[in-house]
Amino acid sequence: MNLSFHGAARTVTGSKHLLSLKNGVKILLDCGMFQGLGADTDSLNSDFGFDAASISFVLLSHAHIDHSGLLPKLVKEGFEGKIYCTQATAELAEILLHDSAEIQTYETEYVNKKRADHNLEPYEPLYSHEDVMNAVKQFGIVDYNKPFKPATDVSVTYINNGHLIGSAAISISVTEDEKETNILFSGDVGRTRSPLLQPPSETPQADYIIIESTYGDKHHDVSFNHIDNMLEWIKRTCIKKEGKLIIAAFSVGRTQEILYILNQLELENKLPDLNVYVDSPLSxxxxxxIKRYPPAF
Ligand SMILES: [Zn+2]
Structure with a gap:
């Protein structure tokens, strides 16, 4: 078998890894979009570096756009196989991919107005809402801890990895030349202490591990997540200084954690009488x- 990396290598976005087996099966692990790389972003997203139509199936670890964001483009370019993921990932990915299509339409219109001023050819958006709807039809729902066989001599198991609702580490067992090889794709690895998510489960032994290393050897700063610290910042900013506390947060995952903490403070009668606004339709x-998937502690 052969493994090639088409994103999330020397950078943290664009997760896309291609496992090609001797029997011709091609497994794509995630199909993420590159984000925030300046002038290189568009060119990195425009060419997969492999033939979309040749992919047998996709194993999607979770819904975040840097792991799922190019699925509609993959389908648009001829991929007809299944996109395996959990139910929660399917629901979240549909929301996020439509949001992504919306952003691209808006941004492309803006860029094309400027290009038209200089008599330049208009850009095409990477995909449309219609492409998203086509991609969503190819989702195949899988459960945690239940092995399934998406192809001959391939067995796959999704394991909760505590990063986001529905997120998974993926264990892949391949038999070639009567020899079994176990590969583990970690996805984004969650924290062991999260107010809303179960901690990552143990993963099986593997011969090869493809692991997320975004934070390398750094410790997560948990101080702001700590309920008392958050309350201290709220009091200092909103009461003492009579100001407004603006918290920038990712729409999927972090925003819900912050709302959960604010709700906890409210239930404990600790939160001052303040208005709280979530300024994001996507959130x-x-x-x-996410409310449909309460953690089963
Ligand atoms: Zn993620």
Whole structure:
């Protein structure tokens, strides 16, 4: 077998790894979009570096756009196989991919106006809402800890990895020349202490591990997540200084954690009488989806 990396290498976005087996099966691990790389972003997203139509199936670790964001483009370019993921990932990915299509339409219109001024050819957005709807039809729902066989001589198991609702580490067992090889794809690795998510489960032994290393050897700063610290910042900013506390947070995952902590403070009658606003339609949609998956502690 052969493993090639088409993203999330020397950078943290664009997760896309291709496992090609001797029997011709091609397994794509994630199909993420490159984000925030300046002038290189568009060119990195425009070419996969492999033939989309040749992929047998996709194993999607979780819904974040840097892992799922190019699925509609993959389908648009001829991929017809299944995109395996958990139910929660399917629901969140649908919301996020439509949001991504919206952003691209808006940004492309803006860029094309400027290009038209200089008599330049218009850019095409990477994909449309229609492409998202086509991609969503190819989702194949899988459960945690239940091995399934997406192809001959391939067995796959999704394991909770505590990063996001529905997120998974993926264990892949391949038999070639009567020899079994176990590969573990970690996805994004969650924290052991999260107010809303179960901690990552143990993963099986593997011969090869493809592991996320975004934070390398750094310790996560948990101080702001700590309920008392958050309360201290709120009091200092909103009461003492009579100001407004603006918290920048990812729409899916972090925003819901912060809302959960604020709710806890409210239930304990510790939160001062303040208005709280979530200024993001995407966050509100994601919160509705996430509410359907309460953690089973
Ligand atoms: Zn992620």
């Amino acid at each position: 509100l949609k994601a919160t509705e989806a």
